[in-house]
Amino acid sequence: MTDSLHGLVDHLFRHSSGQMVATLTRILGSDHLALAEEVVQDALVKAMQQWTLRGVPDDPVAWLFQIARNGALDHLRRQASLRQKEADLIAAFTARPAEDDGGFAHELRDDQLRMMLMCCHPAIPGKSRIALTLKTVGGFSVDEIARAFLASRETIAQRIVRAKRLIRDERIAFEMPSRDELPVRLESLLQVLYLMFNEGYSAHTGDDLVRADLCREAIRLAAIVADHAVAGGPAVHALLALMLLQAARLPARTDAAGELVILAEQDRSRWDTAMMAEGLRRLDRAGVGEELTPYHLEAAIAASHASENVDWSQVIELYDALLAIRPSPVVALNRAVALAMTGGPASGIAAIESIEGLGDYLPRSLTLGQLWLRAGDAGRAARHFRHALTLPGTTPAKRFLMRKLGECT
Amino acid sequence: PMPQFVLMLRDSGAFPADISAEEIQAIIERYHAWIQKVRGVPGQKLRDGQGRVIMRNGSKLAVTDGPYAESKEVLGGYMLIEAADYDEAVRLCNDCPHLDFGSIEIREVDTAAQ
Numbered sequence A: 001m002t003d004s005l006h007g008l009v010d011h012l013f014r015h016s017s018g019q020m021v022a023t024l025t026r027i028l029g030s031d032h033l034a035l036a037e038e039v040v041q042d043a044l045v046k047a048m049q050q051w052t053l054r055g056v057p058d059d060p061v062a063w064l065f066q067i068a069r070n071g072a073l074d075h076l077r078r079q080a081s082l083r084q085k086e087a088d089l090i091a092a093f094t095a096r097p098a099e100d101d102g103g104f105a106h107e108l109r110d111d112q113l114r115m116m117l118m119c120c121h122p123a124i125p126g127k128s129r130i131a132l133t134l135k136t137v138g139g140f141s142v143d144e145i146a147r148a149f150l151a152s153r154e155t156i157a158q159r160i161v162r163a164k165r166l167i168r169d170e171r172i173a174f175e176m177p178s179r180d181e182l183p184v185r186l187e188s189l190l191q192v193l194y195l196m197f198n199e200g201y202s203a204h205t206g207d208d209l210v211r212a213d214l215c216r217e218a219i220r221l222a223a224i225v226a227d228h229a230v231a232g233g234p235a236v237h238a239l240l241a242l243m244l245l246q247a248a249r250l251p252a253r254t255d256a257a258g259e260l261v262i263l264a265e266q267d268r269s270r271w272d273t274a275m276m277a278e279g280l281r282r283l284d285r286a287g288v289g290e291e292l293t294p295y296h297l298e299a300a301i302a303a304s305h306a307s308e309n310v311d312w313s314q315v316i317e318l319y320d321a322l323l324a325i326r327p328s329p330v331v332a333l334n335r336a337v338a339l340a341m342t343g344g345p346a347s348g349i350a351a352i353e354s355i356e357g358l359g360d361y362l363p364r365s366l367t368l369g370q371l372w373l374r375a376g377d378a379g380r381a382a383r384h385f386r387h388a389l390t391l392p393g394t395t396p397a398k399r400f401l402m403r404k405l406g407e408c409t
Numbered sequence B: 001p002m003p004q005f006v007l008m009l010r011d012s013g014a015f016p017a018d019i020s021a022e023e024i025q026a027i028i029e030r031y032h033a034w035i036q037k038v039r040g041v042p043g044q045k046l047r048d049g050q051g052r053v054i055m056r057n058g059s060k061l062a063v064t065d066g067p068y069a070e071s072k073e074v075l076g077g078y079m080l081i082e083a084a085d086y087d088e089a090v091r092l093c094n095d096c097p098h099l100d101f102g103s104i105e106i107r108e109v110d111t112a113a114q
Helices: A012-028 A030-054 A062-079 A082-095 A103-119 A126-136 A144-146 A153-169 A180-203 A209-226 A235-246 A273-286 A294-304 A312-325 A329-345 A345-353 A362-375 A377-391 A397-409 B021-038 B088-094
Strands: B003-011 B041-045 B052-057 B060-065 B074-082 B102-107
Touching: A012 A030, A012 A062, A012 A082, A012 A103, A012 A126, A012 B021, A030 A062, A030 A153, A030 B021, A030 B074, A062 A082, A103 A126, A103 A180, A103 A209, A103 A235, A126 A144, A126 A153, A126 A180, A126 B021, A144 A209, A180 A209, A209 A235, A235 A273, A235 A294, A273 A294, A273 A362, A294 A312, A312 A329, A329 A345, A329 A362, A345 A362, A362 A377, A377 A397, A397 B074, B003 B021, B003 B088, B074 B088, B088 B102
Parallel strands: none
Antiparallel strands: B003 B074, B003 B102, B041 B074, B052 B060
């Protein structure tokens, strides 16, 4: 039954789950989202029970779709109101995903896009959108989402339950938003994907791999949006470029001992060159047209770090442009780092101290400590590092700070 | 040819209902890797919750629903491996992932040629 030593493609079950939930929701209707999830979960469990003993089938995805189809048909036949959907269900779940014409794959991506857009409906609370997106089209479990966002299981479960109830009560349909609604809805979706990526990126060196998966998932979903004929556009390409350029550097972000390595000290040979090239291609596509979004600027900044000799004055200009359209203390902090590269540590320190609203943000203290070290004042540097250690942060960040403290003596 | 051993896999219950897609895949991959390693012959899963037991009672045939209700661990399925003897069969099963979920009964296939 099975040939391969290879078993299954990475995340095949997770991705198939997302695809099937999206397509099933389209067919059954958004008010049956919970049923769609139940049918898909049953299919995955059945596959587990079968394949552990019989082996992995040659076409695992086709098999999964078949199990899901049969499970869905059972439910359909028991509910009079759903019986009419039988023909659509069979059509949607019978085509082989591997077909060359790409028609089936296209439909799957289309359904996933509509699911994503539905999850970002204005009626759904901001915090619930990411959770609902990850649960439905991402194929993540409630536990995985809770771990990814360092929230309690109950909190995430409640957010998702409430969101599903809203979808039913407000009759939020599973369909493309109207031409008028689409721009706003897309903007919400891009924000959700941006947050998803950042959560994974900032925590990538943490102890839980599920947080690293967030980056990958954000990229996968953003690519679906970017390549869609109607939804895709310069802003999406810019966001996708940003994600790819940053994700390309992830392999270099930790050293062999698992310690955090900051950008300036990274071994560039460990950057994923294919991903970086893809990011730059996307950035080109983002340059078409008049639109200049914060994503464009952040992507351009990320791209500028890719070259051997970073043009820091250009980076500073990009930060200035970004601050003009989206003022943010964190962006101002990053600008100060760039400033220190051309103007020396003192100019960076002065810039940071003039930023309001950073509060007890660990990177602020960390950066000040590093700049004081470069300026030759180990005592001041140590004070900042010690302060940073008292603030919330990832374990690798804390270990990094301890190492830096060691350099101060 | 090496002796064959039937592995009867029993488990005491269900997985958590909300087990994630990723965890499911990981479990399948563990079984897959183990079967590859021991060069096992894939078997079958037996359908849950059903079964029949028939016995002749004098001239009558008694049919009852099986499996026996008292058994906490239900036979979930089977597969085959080859091994030199029971000791080796046991050794091969040492790291079978099924042991995380239930028990394995090992029985050698009896061939008249031995």
